[in-house]
Amino acid sequence: MLYSEIADVYEKIEATTKRLEMTDLLVGLLKKTPKEIIDKVVYLTQGRIYPEFVKLEIGVAERLAIKALAHASGRRESEIEEDMKKTGDVGETAQNFIARKRQITFFQKPLTVQRVYETFDKMARASGPGAIDTKVALLAGLLADASPKEAKYIMRTVTGNLRLGIADMTVLDALSIAYGGGKETRELVERAYNISSDLGKVAKVLAEEGLEGIKKFKVVVGNPIRPMLAERLSSPEEILEKLGGKCIAEYKYDGERIQAHKKGDEITLFSRRLEDISDQYPDAIELLRKHVLAKEAIVEAECVAIDPDTGEMRPFQELMHRRRKYGIEKAMEEYPVSLFMFDALYVDGKDLTLEPYPVRRKTLESIIQEGERVKLAKSITTDNIKDLENFFLEAIENGCEGLMCKSTAPDSIYQAGARGWLWIKYKRDYKSEMTDTVDLVVVGAFHGRGKRAGTYGALLLAAYNPENDTFETVTKCGTGFTDEDLAKLPEIMKKHVIPHKHPRVNSLIEADVWFEPKTVIEVLGAEITLSPIHTCAMNAIRQGNGLAIRFPRFTGNYRLDKAAEDATTTGEIVEMYQRQLKKIVES
Numbered sequence: 001m002l003y004s005e006i007a008d009v010y011e012k013i014e015a016t017t018k019r020l021e022m023t024d025l026l027v028g029l030l031k032k033t034p035k036e037i038i039d040k041v042v043y044l045t046q047g048r049i050y051p052e053f054v055k056l057e058i059g060v061a062e063r064l065a066i067k068a069l070a071h072a073s074g075r076r077e078s079e080i081e082e083d084m085k086k087t088g089d090v091g092e093t094a095q096n097f098i099a100r101k102r103q104i105t106f107f108q109k110p111l112t113v114q115r116v117y118e119t120f121d122k123m124a125r126a127s128g129p130g131a132i133d134t135k136v137a138l139l140a141g142l143l144a145d146a147s148p149k150e151a152k153y154i155m156r157t158v159t160g161n162l163r164l165g166i167a168d169m170t171v172l173d174a175l176s177i178a179y180g181g182g183k184e185t186r187e188l189v190e191r192a193y194n195i196s197s198d199l200g201k202v203a204k205v206l207a208e209e210g211l212e213g214i215k216k217f218k219v220v221v222g223n224p225i226r227p228m229l230a231e232r233l234s235s236p237e238e239i240l241e242k243l244g245g246k247c248i249a250e251y252k253y254d255g256e257r258i259q260a261h262k263k264g265d266e267i268t269l270f271s272r273r274l275e276d277i278s279d280q281y282p283d284a285i286e287l288l289r290k291h292v293l294a295k296e297a298i299v300e301a302e303c304v305a306i307d308p309d310t311g312e313m314r315p316f317q318e319l320m321h322r323r324r325k326y327g328i329e330k331a332m333e334e335y336p337v338s339l340f341m342f343d344a345l346y347v348d349g350k351d352l353t354l355e356p357y358p359v360r361r362k363t364l365e366s367i368i369q370e371g372e373r374v375k376l377a378k379s380i381t382t383d384n385i386k387d388l389e390n391f392f393l394e395a396i397e398n399g400c401e402g403l404m405c406k407s408t409a410p411d412s413i414y415q416a417g418a419r420g421w422l423w424i425k426y427k428r429d430y431k432s433e434m435t436d437t438v439d440l441v442v443v444g445a446f447h448g449r450g451k452r453a454g455t456y457g458a459l460l461l462a463a464y465n466p467e468n469d470t471f472e473t474v475t476k477c478g479t480g481f482t483d484e485d486l487a488k489l490p491e492i493m494k495k496h497v498i499p500h501k502h503p504r505v506n507s508l509i510e511a512d513v514w515f516e517p518k519t520v521i522e523v524l525g526a527e528i529t530l531s532p533i534h535t536c537a538m539n540a541i542r543q544g545n546g547l548a549i550r551f552p553r554f555t556g557n558y559r560l561d562k563a564a565e566d567a568t569t570t571g572e573i574v575e576m577y578q579r580q581l582k583k584i585v586e587s
């Protein structure tokens with residue numbers, strides 16, 4: 001097949017604004033493409049040579065592309081750059097220069113799709129010290145034999161600027177029409193894509209084996225499965241009703257979704273967008289190697305940043321430190337992660353994607369050996385509104401975003417690539433800043449780990465209830481302490497240590513160390529939430545719940561000027577909570 005046939009279609013696609021017309025043009029192209037190379041043609045229309053999850057990219061910098069064009073056209077790089085200032089597009093400039101050159105050359109080998117693809121592939125694979133020269137030479141070779149129109153699309157492709165805007169779904173439509181027998185077959189074709197994320201492979205199987213081949217499509221370790229997504233509701237009543245009165249509710253961890261593919265010792269991690277992110281998480285790979293007991297598996301987990309000193313979960317943003325190319329070692333040390341496993345899609349030869357969730361979860365439980373940093377997503381199975389609400393509050397309090405409520409029905413399959421009602425997320429719809437600091441009483445402490453071994457990892461803090469003359473716990477704070485603070489803390493608190501909970505302290509939480517309520521520190525939190533485990537203002541807002549401060553941070557101020565009884569009162573916390581709600585309603 002000649003590359004010019006593809007280039008002609010590209011040009012027409014570029015000119016149309018109608019999706020249906022675009023589909024028709026693609027159908028035409030796919031129909032005249034020889035079956036052996038249909039996968040390659042599909043990748044090329046996406047501006048790629050492999051599916052997205054394969055890390056190989058052609059990746060030629062514009063500067064190098066210009067160099068290659070200079071070689072091929074016999075013009076100076078400065079002239080080309082000058083023209084690019086006018087066109088703003090390497091493709092158009094290449095078209096101009098190759099057109100002018102064309103008038104003086106006579107012998108050209110017409111470009112075949114095969115040759116273009118293979119050259120792109122060689123360019124992508126070029127590595128080592130001579131890689132740049134190799135890429136330039138390969139590209140110049142192609143351009144030398146290209147027509148102006150072909151040169152335009154070759155240049156755009158290699159520099160990552162093809163931008164035909166053909167959505168994956170349009171390709172699936174076109175494939176169903178061209179080879180599936182009509183649009184009605186689209187669902188089957190789409191499922192094959194959803195479990196393989198590989199449009200080229202789907203095209204090839206469909207073209208060569210027809211729908212029978214598509215029906216036999218299997219989950220394969222190494223090919224990411226497009227993620228199942230959740231709908232959202234905002235009350236436990238609605239959620240239970242939607243899920244047939246019962247669900248498996250899990251903590252909704254605030255981290256990065258990871259789909260891990262394990263084949264023996266080899267593990268690949270894919271992001272929610274199905275990019276290979278293995279390089280960012282060597283520690284997660286190591287954890288999975290140890291804790292996934294199956295030989296082959298595809299499992300999903302939320303990867304959460306953890307405070308190395310307290311073991312507590314940190315907000316999602318801290319994972320951004322993993323995005324960098326260099327210094328992963330340092331990021332691993334400063335921002336370690338824990339994994340919370342929530343699904344199993346394939347285990348030792350068995351495709352689980354069409355199994356109901358309870359079966360998948362059970363299988364997951366059977367192949368995960370839990371450890372300190374690898375856990376199953378915390379879950380309950382419930383048909384009770386109140387239990388669901390309490391579990392939600394507990395999740396929030398433990399640093400999660402809310403709950404994922406999952407259907408337990410016989411048809412609760414893994415809906416790859418779809419957002420549906422089999423999973424329902426339950427988060428609070430708002431986030432509001434707590435602008436005032438509070439002064440809280442240190443009533444207990446938890447032993448530190450890691451760098452904080454020997455000192456405290458977090459303090460249990462309470463507000464004062466003047467009516468009962470008690471101290472009611474409102475948060476656990478492990479953030480905002482400098483090394484110096486930490487070194488000093490046991491010393492400062494030593495004189496207040498008591499062997500058991502102080503009688504004036506009202507706490508449902510067991511601290512490692514208890515204090516006489518004397519010391520007051522200043523804290524700034526992110527927001528105030530209802531809580532089943534903190535006793536501050538218990539039952540004041542809702543029966544069975546107290547209030548808690550989320551993501552508290554020590555401001556560095558010891559309020560030595562305050563006695564414990566001068567601390568922020570539980571009544572003030574209630575007021576702050578109500579003000580916060582009012583703000584949300586008004587906004």
Ligand code: ATP
Nearest residue numbers: 229230250251252253254256257302342377404425
């Ligand atoms: P979406 O993924 O729905 O488009 P989003 O990226 O903002 O939107 P959310 O809608 O907030 O994410 O929630 C879905 C995400 O929650 C999942 O993609 C997954 O990363 C995460 N998650 C955390 N805990 C769980 C769990 N127990 N089960 C499933 N997903 C979970």
